[in-house]
Amino acid sequence: MQNQLIELLEVDQIISQVALKTEVITVSLSEAIGKVLAETIHADRDFPPFNRVAMDGIAINYNAIEKGKHQFKIEGIQAAGSPQMTLQDTENCLEVMTGAMLPENADVVIPYEWTRKEGDAMIVEDFNNIQSFGNIHKQGNDQEKGDLLLESGTPITSAEIGLLATVGKYEVKVYAKPKVAIIATGDELVNIEDTPAPHQIRMSNCFTIQSRLQEEGLDSKIFHLKDDYERLKQAIQSLFEEYDIFVFSGGVSKGKFDYLPKVFEELGVSKKFHGVKQRPGKPFWFGVTAKNQPIFALPGNPVSTYLCTNRYLMPWLYKQECISAPLVQKYATLSDEFTFKKPLSFFLQVKAYYDEEGKLWAQPVKGGGSGDMTSLLQANAFLELPGEKSDFSKDEKLPIWFYKK
Amino acid sequence: MQNQLIELLEVDQIISQVALKTEVITVSLSEAIGKVLAETIHADRDFPPFNRVAMDGIAINYNAIEKGKHQFKIEGIQAAGSPQMTLQDTENCLEVMTGAMLPENADVVIPYEWTRKEGDAMIVEDFNNIQSFGNIHKQGNDQEKGDLLLESGTPITSAEIGLLATVGKYEVKVYAKPKVAIIATGDELVNIEDTPAPHQIRMSNCFTIQSRLQEEGLDSKIFHLKDDYERLKQAIQSLFEEYDIFVFSGGVSKGKFDYLPKVFEELGVSKKFHGVKQRPGKPFWFGVTAKNQPIFALPGNPVSTYLCTNRYLMPWLYKQECISAPLVQKYATLSDEFTFKKPLSFFLQVKAYYDEEGKLWAQPVKGGGSGDMTSLLQANAFLELPGEKSDFSKDEKLPIWFYKK
Numbered sequence: 001m002q003n004q005l006i007e008l009l010e011v012d013q014i015i016s017q018v019a020l021k022t023e024v025i026t027v028s029l030s031e032a033i034g035k036v037l038a039e040t041i042h043a044d045r046d047f048p049p050f051n052r053v054a055m056d057g058i059a060i061n062y063n064a065i066e067k068g069k070h071q072f073k074i075e076g077i078q079a080a081g082s083p084q085m086t087l088q089d090t091e092n093c094l095e096v097m098t099g100a101m102l103p104e105n106a107d108v109v110i111p112y113e114w115t116r117k118e119g120d121a122m123i124v125e126d127f128n129n130i131q132s133f134g135n136i137h138k139q140g141n142d143q144e145k146g147d148l149l150l151e152s153g154t155p156i157t158s159a160e161i162g163l164l165a166t167v168g169k170y171e172v173k174v175y176a177k178p179k180v181a182i183i184a185t186g187d188e189l190v191n192i193e194d195t196p197a198p199h200q201i202r203m204s205n206c207f208t209i210q211s212r213l214q215e216e217g218l219d220s221k222i223f224h225l226k227d228d229y230e231r232l233k234q235a236i237q238s239l240f241e242e243y244d245i246f247v248f249s250g251g252v253s254k255g256k257f258d259y260l261p262k263v264f265e266e267l268g269v270s271k272k273f274h275g276v277k278q279r280p281g282k283p284f285w286f287g288v289t290a291k292n293q294p295i296f297a298l299p300g301n302p303v304s305t306y307l308c309t310n311r312y313l314m315p316w317l318y319k320q321e322c323i324s325a326p327l328v329q330k331y332a333t334l335s336d337e338f339t340f341k342k343p344l345s346f347f348l349q350v351k352a353y354y355d356e357e358g359k360l361w362a363q364p365v366k367g368g369g370s371g372d373m374t375s376l377l378q379a380n381a382f383l384e385l386p387g388e389k390s391d392f393s394k395d396e397k398l399p400i401w402f403y404k405k
Numbered sequence: 406m407q408n409q410l411i412e413l414l415e416v417d418q419i420i421s422q423v424a425l426k427t428e429v430i431t432v433s434l435s436e437a438i439g440k441v442l443a444e445t446i447h448a449d450r451d452f453p454p455f456n457r458v459a460m461d462g463i464a465i466n467y468n469a470i471e472k473g474k475h476q477f478k479i480e481g482i483q484a485a486g487s488p489q490m491t492l493q494d495t496e497n498c499l500e501v502m503t504g505a506m507l508p509e510n511a512d513v514v515i516p517y518e519w520t521r522k523e524g525d526a527m528i529v530e531d532f533n534n535i536q537s538f539g540n541i542h543k544q545g546n547d548q549e550k551g552d553l554l555l556e557s558g559t560p561i562t563s564a565e566i567g568l569l570a571t572v573g574k575y576e577v578k579v580y581a582k583p584k585v586a587i588i589a590t591g592d593e594l595v596n597i598e599d600t601p602a603p604h605q606i607r608m609s610n611c612f613t614i615q616s617r618l619q620e621e622g623l624d625s626k627i628f629h630l631k632d633d634y635e636r637l638k639q640a641i642q643s644l645f646e647e648y649d650i651f652v653f654s655g656g657v658s659k660g661k662f663d664y665l666p667k668v669f670e671e672l673g674v675s676k677k678f679h680g681v682k683q684r685p686g687k688p689f690w691f692g693v694t695a696k697n698q699p700i701f702a703l704p705g706n707p708v709s710t711y712l713c714t715n716r717y718l719m720p721w722l723y724k725q726e727c728i729s730a731p732l733v734q735k736y737a738t739l740s741d742e743f744t745f746k747k748p749l750s751f752f753l754q755v756k757a758y759y760d761e762e763g764k765l766w767a768q769p770v771k772g773g774g775s776g777d778m779t780s781l782l783q784a785n786a787f788l789e790l791p792g793e794k795s796d797f798s799k800d801e802k803l804p805i806w807f808y809k810k
Contacts, residue, residue: 326810375547405730
């Protein structure tokens with residue numbers, strides 16, 4: 001009846017070996033954020049595409065400055081978005097606006113701040129910072145036409161969106177996001193709209209998992225399956241046809257009515273492990289279907305579900321680039337001593353915070369049994385206390401898993 | 406013609422004084438993630454609602470253990486989701502499943518792992534950890550009916566979603582997200598679908614801003630207005646009626662064709678500042694409408710736009726709780742010396758990373774003129790070099806503003 005519990009390190013290795021199959025789709029630019037680019041992007045023209053005026057002011061010919069000239073008759077105005085004008089007389093000037101093309105025959109822009117107007121001429125008052133091609137963003141300075149701008153496989157953030165817009169990619173090839181099915185099992189669960197009988201509780205884990213994925217921009221669908229062996233099997237079989245990733249909540253502890261492992265076996269699922277040396281979340285079950293779709297079957301206690309989601313599911317999704325991984329510290333310093341009986345690893349609910357010096361601290365949150373959702377509200381991360389020892393001292397540096405930003 | 410440039414600190418103070426008017430709306434639970442709760446939530450029943458079995462195993466009466474009994478005849482099975490059963494004979498046992506109600510007359514659960522089955526009875530083999538109410542999550546242990554669970558004003562993350570589901574809040578009162586209008590101005594801009602003439606460029610800033618907001622779960626709408634004074638004024642006036650926050654890109658430098666400040670004035674907008682002691686982003690303009698809606702009018706250079714978005718707009722949105730602020734360090738250590746001529750503050754594009762010790766470093770990214778979008782791709786943050794001095798040494802700790810996770 002006892003399963004072999006496995007080490008956390010082994011869990012990480014096993015899960016990381018499962019790779020998601022990827023599909024390339026075309027989306028509009030406004031749908032591309034948070035996805036991964038599936039084509040290479042080259043510059044369609046020089047960046048900037050012309051000698052671009054970088055300050056509002058006047059454009060002149062630098063030779064005139066070298067000759068000691070400081071007064072320039074205004075020939076006209078070169079606006080941004082207008083075709084290039086020509087400075088007819090190289091001893092005159094053209095007013096120029098930021099973003100405009102540098103006029104023909106001009107090679108320096110002098111900002112208005114260094115000038116004053118006198119009649120139909122501009123007088124330059126400050127010569128200190130004037131240099132040839134000053135305040136001009138030169139054509140091709142940043143990138144030349146044809147340059148590689150973005151490699152396929154690049155996660156698309158807002159910075160990439162700006163670049164894609166610049167080169168006119170109103171449609172972009174990206175990797176499709178995986179279809180995630182979240183499946184709640186257990187006859188004790190009723191819908192959130194319903195009033196539970198004394199022996200029942202409302203479904204909540206599936207919403208927690210779904211919203212955790214939503215926070216990272218990944219959609220999913222929730223299913224509730226009753227503890228009826230045949231119906232469970234049929235339903236799961238048809239989900240296998242339609243979805244890419246399966247997250248089960250409940251149904252994998254060792255109870256008589258926890259049919260899931262048996263259903264999985266009959267459906268040709270290869271069990272990778274059942275039971276991890278950790279608390280909460282000991283009954284965590286993991287396997288892959290015949291088509292190599294991963295199944296994360298999480299224990300039904302709310303805190304266990306949440307821990308396994310954040311400790312195993314999310315990092316795997318980061319690795320698959322379904323979700324972009326946050327830049328966070330991987331270790332935090334324990335603010336108070338803490339004891340937990342080995343040999344299970346313990347995931348301690350902590351409030352992580354930076355002190356004035358920028359050091360990341362993890363402060364244990366009181367309460368926090370594996371059924372206690374409310375303690376999760378006070379905390380923002382789990383601190384991983386390895387099962388090799390029982391006593392953890394203040395100031396010890398330990399792995400941290402954030403679940404809030 | 407020269408505006409009074411203001412200090413960054415002053416900018417922060419002025420912007421932080423503008424408060425968003427808030428509206429309460431009701432959304433379904435699955436739409437509540439990332440929003441802010443606008444009602445208080447109380448426990449609708451005890452948490453757990455009954456003495457809840459925490460392990461699969463057998464439920465017995467503790468007196469029997471005290472009397473030295475170790476063999477227990479099985480009366481039946483108490484499943485999760487079934488009404489409470491009664492242990493008829495307190496010297497017998499009932500098999501119990503995780504999540505089930507503790508049977509009447511039982512007060513301890515012994516996990517299967519400590520037992521073996523023999524015929525129609527269970528033999529307890531390991532007495533080491535057996536105690537009264539062991540492996541039982543007691544009714545009301547976490548929360549009692551009526552307890553305050555969530556205050557109004559709480560940001561809703563996945564942890565809160567789980568709790569809201571548990572208490573049956575399939576509909577939740579939240580603060581409505583603000584309606585954001587992003588307005589591109591400038592005749593030099595063409596749509597991304599179009600091929601620009603030599604003097605034109607494609608609109609990109611508005612997509613950068615929009616996708617930056619999208620990354621944080623905030624929708625917005627993009628408008629492109631041409632540099633025609635009367636039409637600009639009419640269009641902006643009607644946007645003032647419909648939207649809550651305005652982000653303009655371009656049109657606030659000192660050019661002849663940058664009509665925006667004048668339009669704003671005529672529409673009764675109160676200008677708070679125009680010009681900040683910073684680079685990039687010096688021409689940043691900020692004001693509020695007669696109805697106290699904020700207007701962020703950002704300079705048109707791509708990097709300036711992006712800097713101002715991340716340095717001013719996003720933190721203000723965090724403060725307004727339209728977006729939940731990430732837990733990030735506010736300072737990073739410069740990895741190489743850097744010089745920038747004071748007195749303007751300089752926002753250096755950096756690649757921020759944690760070293761093995763968990764120290765946050767900021768490494769300057771080469772290139773990065775204010776028009777160079779591509780340098781933004783290499784970097785993930787801006788390091789703020791205050792304008793008080795010009796030389797910044799390696800190992801100096803400076804404020805950092807992240808724009809990628």
